Amino acid sequence: MPARRLRTYRSYVNGECLDGGEWVYVVGADALLDDAFASLSLKRKLERGLAEPAELPGSIVAKVAKADRATVESAVEAAAEAAPRWAAFPLDVRLTELGRQIHRRIVERAQEIVDVLVEEGHPLPLARWQVSGMLDCFGPQSLGFYRSQMLQEFRQGDRQLAVRRLPDGVVCLNPPQNAPLSSTLLGATAIMAGNALVVRAPRSAPLGAMYVLHEIVIPALEEIGAPPGTLNVVCGDPAPMLAAWLRSPKVDDIMYFGSSENGITFEEKCVTAGKKPILELAGNDAVVVWKDADLELAAEAITESFFGSGQLCMIPNQVLVHPEVADRLIANIVRLAGHIRPGYAWEEDVLLTPVLRNEKFFSCLRDAVDNGAEIACGGHAMQIDETRDAAGIFLEPTVVVVRGLKDARETDAVRDETFFPLIPVVVADPAPDGELIDSFIEFVNTNAYGLRNSVWATDRAVVDAFVTRITVGGILKVNDSHIGFLPYLPTHGGTGLTGGVFGEANYPILRTSHVQGLSVSTGSRPRDAVFGAWRAMERRES
Known part of the structure; x- marks a missing residue:
């Protein structure tokens, strides 16, 4: 220490x-x-x-x-x-x-x-x-x-x-x-x-x-x-x-x-x-994973959800995945989640923090299971040495699998920010790719929250569709860390329940x-100024 x-x-x-x-x-x-x-x-x-x-x-x-x-x-x-x-x-x-x-x-x-x-x-x-x-x-x-x-x-x-x-x-x-x-x-x-x-x-x-x-x-x-x-x-x-x-x-x-x-x-x-x-x-950020995504890198970004035991507003909170790659993506997430551990804050490889009031975690998990979700990993409290213990102040990184977009938001963990280490992976029902793109974009845009969203895909037409049509949130990232910072781009800010009715990317x-227009002249004739654009148009036409 x-x-x-x-x-x-x-x-x-x-x-x-x-x-x-x-x-x-x-x-x-x-x-x-x-x-x-x-x-x-x-x-x-x-x-x-x-x-x-x-x-x-x-x-x-x-x-x-x-x-x-x-x-x-x-x-x-x-x-x-x-x-x-x-x-x-x-x-x-x-x-x-x-x-x-x-x-x-x-x-x-x-x-x-x-x-x-x-x-x-x-x-x-x-x-x-x-x-x-x-x-x-x-x-x-x-x-x-x-x-x-x-x-x-x-x-x-x-x-x-x-x-x-x-x-x-x-x-x-x-x-x-x-x-x-x-x-x-x-x-x-x-x-x-x-x-x-x-x-x-x-x-x-x-x-x-x-x-x-x-x-x-x-x-x-x-x-x-x-x-x-x-x-x-x-x-x-x-x-x-x-x-x-x-x-x-x-x-x-x-x-x-x-x-x-x-x-x-x-x-x-x-x-x-x-x-x-x-x-x-609050944030309830979505990560979209298309069928041609780099699944190893996507899983690495998704496990940022567990950093600080999920007690950060800008982490991934839900995953939407193409059904053709869902099983492989989930396996990658579960494997990487197994290496995320608790400990003292000064230790080099520690990412989990205590969750002193964990009753909401277990309530949320029960709701997911009651709504048909499957627990892929986690679901228990533990001590600092990772021993499972109902009295432990740490929580295991937890992944739940939700089948189908249509009723996904009936599950609390999908609809609301969780603020603990639990992430739902929503697996879309099989459908033609054009329909899936439309349903994914609609699902993201109808999220009541809007802090960060990210997309994993390599097909340029697919990327362009997501970039053009996802309109909520203060930040949209493609094939990148969900929480990583970049020059020029904002770090905070969002729409909906994240930023209120005036919400947008937040550069304080x-x-x-506030915006003000300014004109400083050496002495313009007022009448010329009043009709300036009109007279300029007449000169161009003549």
């Missing part, structure tokens, strides 16, 4: 670190595995003042100041004051230069970021995966794309024309407790649009968000001279803080991560309060800004 040091983070408001009256204590992932009851009991005693924090045991890896109501309100005030001053900075400073500074610091602290993620319980390979995504998000290719979308300039006669995106103002970010560090860094790209940002570090998992802001983003902002209040970070319970943001007339946008049920309700509250909602909710720098 790697050595640890206690990290301490305070609220950061208007350029100053503030203690607050209470502390939140973070228990290391190893301690939760070794003795969850004792570790959580100590955490509760410390936070209630029933234990002496002078000599914290090694199981406590961080303490974070919990913000009081006044601090939460002052964070919004500071952001509102800073927003117009920060927006006045040149685009190349607040976007390109800030992005480069953040990228450089991610590179310099890459291993430390991994260490923090592991302390939070993210398996080592998945910690490295997240850092890889951060590097792409702030890499030169992505920064160049962001800039091209924020400003496009043209000449027409004596006029300088531009289509530009301007910041919305004050953006508040509510990252999720299952991936606070990477989600917070994604949300921080809203600053590059010229917004001031307020972040709520999750009360139940504050370390990652606090770390990445204090150690990466704040120093980068200071380096380029951003005004105090451009970034503010506080830790607290979600309900009162979200309510405060909704009430405040100074908040413009709220970026919310959470369940679809809660997120859609929150979207309605945002619209009623005059706020722009930017939602990152774009979602937290």
Whole structure:
């Protein structure tokens, strides 16, 4: 087990670190595995003042100041004051230069970021995966794309024309407790649009968000001279803080991560309060496997479903497979799933994480079987050494086979996001290929969710049909890792129950800004401008 040091983070408001009256204590992932009851009991005693924090045991890896109501309100005030001053900075400073500074610091602290993620319980390979995504998000290719979308300039006669995106103002970010560090860094790209940002570090998992802001983003902002209040970070319970943001007339946008049920309700509250909602909710991603697919590679991508025990929104959640290759694909998935194991997060080959409340897993599995599904592998709880045990806090990677598309969504595991290591493979009934393509596309497009979808096929006409006609989701990938990050492309965002009625691929720098057209002339005659296009047409015709 790697050595640890206690990290301490305070609220950061208007350029100053503030203690607050209470502390939140973070228990290391190893301690939760070794003795969850004792570790959580100590955490509760410390936070209630029933234990002496002078000599914290090694199981406590961080303490974070919990913000009081006044601090939460002052964070919004500071952001509102800073927003117009920060927006006045040149685009190349607040976007390109800030992005480069953040990228450089991610590179310099890459291993430390991994260490923090592991302390939070993210398996080592998945910690490295997240850092890889951060590097792409702030890499030169992505920064160049962001800039091209924020400003496009043209000449027409004596006029300088531009289509530009301007910041919305004050953006508040509510990252999720299952991936606070990477989600917070994604949300921080809203600053590059010229917004001031307020972040709520999750009360139940504050370390990652606090770390990445204090150690990466704040120093980068200071380096380029951003005004105090451009970034503010506080830790607290979600309900009162979200309510405060909704009430405040100074908040413009709220970026919310959470369940679809809660997120859609929150979207309605945002619209009623005059706020722009930017939602990152559940995913129920589909992987389509055609009869000519590379089945070994497709199975490898499908088993990404089990990474983090399925407790990630962007993993595969269901498979649609051509009946001619279904048996071979399932055999490949089962074989690869057998190598995915539990363990301590810092171990090199561990991909499974604890599932502390597994009753939903077994309920979902019973429903699948009751609806006629077959269990191809898994289906049991287990201990860290992979011994099957009903009291175990790990779950075996589980594959269930559902026959036929027509009634597939009567099975809960197909219809809804599961968020545990269980994936249904839906085998289509035999039919002509043209009919199967149509039914596959309809099945994907009628998914109530829409985060990521991916397709495995080699026939160019088949690929073109899927690419042209699959219209849901924020990302569509062909013959590639389902969860892998790429420059230029978004990492998040989707349609339906994933992103709400305004859902689309989520580039926070774009979602937290708005389009404005601009014309700057040296002195055009107004009447000529009024009829400019008409007269140009007449000249062409004559």
